[in-house]
Amino acid sequence: MAGNITLTMIKPEAVAEGNIGGILEMMNKGGFKIKALKLLQLSEERAKAFYEVHAERPFYQDLVNYMTSGPIVAAVLEKENAVQAFRDFIGATNPTEAAEGTIRAVYGRSLESNAVHGSDSDENAVIESAFHFSAEEIL
Numbered sequence: 117m118a119g120n121i122t123l124t125m126i127k128p129e130a131v132a133e134g135n136i137g138g139i140l141e142m143m144n145k146g147g148f149k150i151k152a153l154k155l156l157q158l159s160e161e162r163a164k165a166f167y168e169v170h171a172e173r174p175f176y177q178d179l180v181n182y183m184t185s186g187p188i189v190a191a192v193l194e195k196e197n198a199v200q201a202f203r204d205f206i207g208a209t210n211p212t213e214a215a216e217g218t219i220r221a222v223y224g225r226s227l228e229s230n231a232v233h234g235s236d237s238d239e240n241a242v243i244e245s246a247f248h249f250s251a252e253e254i255l
């Protein structure tokens with residue numbers, strides 16, 4: 117499965133603005149197949165664990181605060197070369213730099229409120245998928 121999956125999260129502002137449906141539709145139309153899906157609330161502890169790799173970055177605590185500020189949607193997506201294909205599809209981290217028509221260009225509001233997360237490597241896609249879903253939940 118590695119190489120063909122990526123983990124995405126629809127972030128709090130996109131959920132609060134009512135954009136879950138629009139974002140999932142863009143993903144589907146982009147050829148990403150939903151393998152697992154859930155609406156959830158991250159605790160401080162869980163958010164810190166998810167973003168452990170950024171623990172030394174100055175924006176870490178703000179990122180944790182933001183990602184725990186409301187419900188998010190986590191999903192495992194499948195497509196050939198999923199990690200890179202999805203990163204191209206969502207656009208640059210900062211929505212102001214995201215290419216036209218990408219998810220972050222359409223739904224992102226700021227560097228922090230950038231609508232969606234996407235795994236940055238095949239290895240992290242597997243780790244992040246297992247963080248949110250049990251094997252039985254990935255179909």
Ligand code: CMP
Pocket residue numbers: 170175179209227228229230232233234
């Ligand atoms: P994401 O790809 O989900 O993973 C880390 C997040 O940190 C990133 O999206 C941004 O939303 C957020 N972030 C906040 N500040 C920065 C920054 N200065 N550089 C990179 N990412 C940042």
